[in-house]
Amino acid sequence: MAAVRTGLVVVSHSAKLAEGVVEVAGQMAPEVPLRPAGGTDDGGIGTSFELVDAAVTDLLAVDGIDGVVVVTDLGSATMTAESVLEMLEGAVADTVTLADGPLVEGAVAAAVSAQGGADRAAVAHAVTEAGATFGAGRTTASPEPATGADEVAQDADALAQDFVLVNEVGLHARPAATLARLVTGFDATVTVNGVDGASVLALMALGLGKGETIHVTASGPQAAEAMDAVADSVADGFGEGVATN
Amino acid sequence: MATETLGHAWALDWMERARAAVSAERIALIDLDRAIGDGDHGENMDRGFTAVTAKLATQAPGSPGEVLKTAATTLMSTVGGAAGPLYGTAFLRASKAAGDALDGDGVAALLDAAVEGIQARGKAEPGEKTMVDAWVPAARAAREAAADGPVAALRAAAEAAATGAAETEPMVATKGRASYLGQRSAGHRDPGAQSTALLLQAAAEAAEAQ
Numbered sequence: 001m002a003a004v005r006t007g008l009v010v011v012s013h014s015a016k017l018a019e020g021v022v023e024v025a026g027q028m029a030p031e032v033p034l035r036p037a038g039g040t041d042d043g044g045i046g047t048s049f050e051l052v053d054a055a056v057t058d059l060l061a062v063d064g065i066d067g068v069v070v071v072t073d074l075g076s077a078t079m080t081a082e083s084v085l086e087m088l089e090g091a092v093a094d095t096v097t098l099a100d101g102p103l104v105e106g107a108v109a110a111a112v113s114a115q116g117g118a119d120r121a122a123v124a125h126a127v128t129e130a131g132a133t134f135g136a137g138r139t140t141a142s143p144e145p146a147t148g149a150d151e152v153a154q155d156a157d158a159l160a161q162d163f164v165l166v167n168e169v170g171l172h173a174r175p176a177a178t179l180a181r182l183v184t185g186f187d188a189t190v191t192v193n194g195v196d197g198a199s200v201l202a203l204m205a206l207g208l209g210k211g212e213t214i215h216v217t218a219s220g221p222q223a224a225e226a227m228d229a230v231a232d233s234v235a236d237g238f239g240e241g242v243a244t245n
Numbered sequence: 246m247a248t249e250t251l252g253h254a255w256a257l258d259w260m261e262r263a264r265a266a267v268s269a270e271r272i273a274l275i276d277l278d279r280a281i282g283d284g285d286h287g288e289n290m291d292r293g294f295t296a297v298t299a300k301l302a303t304q305a306p307g308s309p310g311e312v313l314k315t316a317a318t319t320l321m322s323t324v325g326g327a328a329g330p331l332y333g334t335a336f337l338r339a340s341k342a343a344g345d346a347l348d349g350d351g352v353a354a355l356l357d358a359a360v361e362g363i364q365a366r367g368k369a370e371p372g373e374k375t376m377v378d379a380w381v382p383a384a385r386a387a388r389e390a391a392a393d394g395p396v397a398a399l400r401a402a403a404e405a406a407a408t409g410a411a412e413t414e415p416m417v418a419t420k421g422r423a424s425y426l427g428q429r430s431a432g433h434r435d436p437g438a439q440s441t442a443l444l445l446q447a448a449a450e451a452a453e454a455q
Contacts, residue, residue: 040325041322044325046325046326047325048322048325049321049322049329049330049333050322075327076326076327076329076330079327079330079331079366079367080321080329080330082330082334082366083321083329083330083333083334083337083366086334086337087318087321087337
């Protein structure tokens with residue numbers, strides 16, 4: 001899998017909310033550096049320029065991280081994050097993106113995308129795409145421009161294979177995250193039942209349980225490798241039997 | 246009309262007068278904000294400008310731009326809520342426009358930059374019962390008076406901001422926290438517009454004292 005290169009800052013009016021979102025996203029993307037920046041300097045409800053600024057600066061100092069994506073909850077949190085970005089100077093300014101999307105879904109999608117080695121633009125795109133999932137599994141191919149259709153465009157030459165889900169809970173959150181970040185690591189476009197296989201939220205929205213069949217397609221230079229990896233992962237129950245943190 | 250340009254001494258005096266003004270009006274701002282917001286604007290502004298002057302006392306800024314940049318970063322860090330990023334951005338953009346010395350056109354350009362920053366950050370337009378209702382007429386008035394020099398431009402801006410703040414009273418808020426109140430926001434002056442009027446009054450007084 002490609003090395004993690006993008007970090008994530010979660011900005012919220014509440015320190016607890018920011019920490020909670022980081023906790024959830026971190027479980028699905030254990031290697032991605034995540035930083036909460038919630039509440040005011042003295043722990044109240046609000047947002048702090050210094051906390052956000054410190055979180056961004058801290059992430060940029062992490063080995064291997066060349067980009068930071070910032071997600072925010074409400075009004076002034078976004079303004080604070082924008083101000084931090086406006087104050088960044090020189091080369092650093094080009095390494096941080098404020099992404100617009102729902103906080104929880106966006107952070108999870110971003111973290112999973114980053115875990116797969118996605119760059120800053122692709123991770124920010126995952127946040128934006130997360131908003132589309134509120135319409136019951138609607139998604140578009142990531143990070144390419146939207147196709148305008150509910151489903152990812154199908155390549156006529158794509159590999160196609162069906163698999164039966166063998167793990168106890170099917171494609172719930174953690175297995176979906178496992179599959180999405182696996183897929184992200186290949187130079188291939190993978191779809192699962194017509195949705196973007198790199199999108200954890202789209203996979204979760206399929207709502208597939210144990211014993212159900214998934215139809216997987218793969219296209220692109222590493223289509224075969226991606227398909228093999230998916231086959232292994234499905235057979236392994238997405239690692240559900242393996243203890244994770 | 247002896248003063249042709251305003252330099253860092255004016256900017257420092259502006260910040261000191263701004264601190265004194267928001268401190269003196271702290272309770273009044275709190276009352277305004279309590280009526281249609283969350284009641285913390287007076288406290289936040291007082292804390293913010295107290296921090297600004299304390300920070301400036303440790304520095305030796307050589308230009309208005311340096312003074313305003315310190316104000317910007319300090320306000321962003323110390324003023325909570327939306328006012329921190331809004332005023333912080335206003336002063337940050339103003340600092341970039343300020344240069345070393347301001348004539349009438351320089352004052353107008355500084356206020357234009359501040360308004361652009363506030364509108365870029367807050368996405369508010371005139372008539373929505375926000376600080377924009379004080380800033381926009383202030384910048385326009387400064388532009389119209391620019392030929393008469395920087396002191397006259399700031400005096401015109403201060404008066405326009407005061408009028409603009411007063412005119413927010415009958416407005417129904419459609420932006421910011423007061424918009425949650427809908428029609429009930431009418432009859433109260435917007436606290437952000439009021440604090441803007443205080444700040445620009447301080448700027449004019451500092452210019453007149455040079």
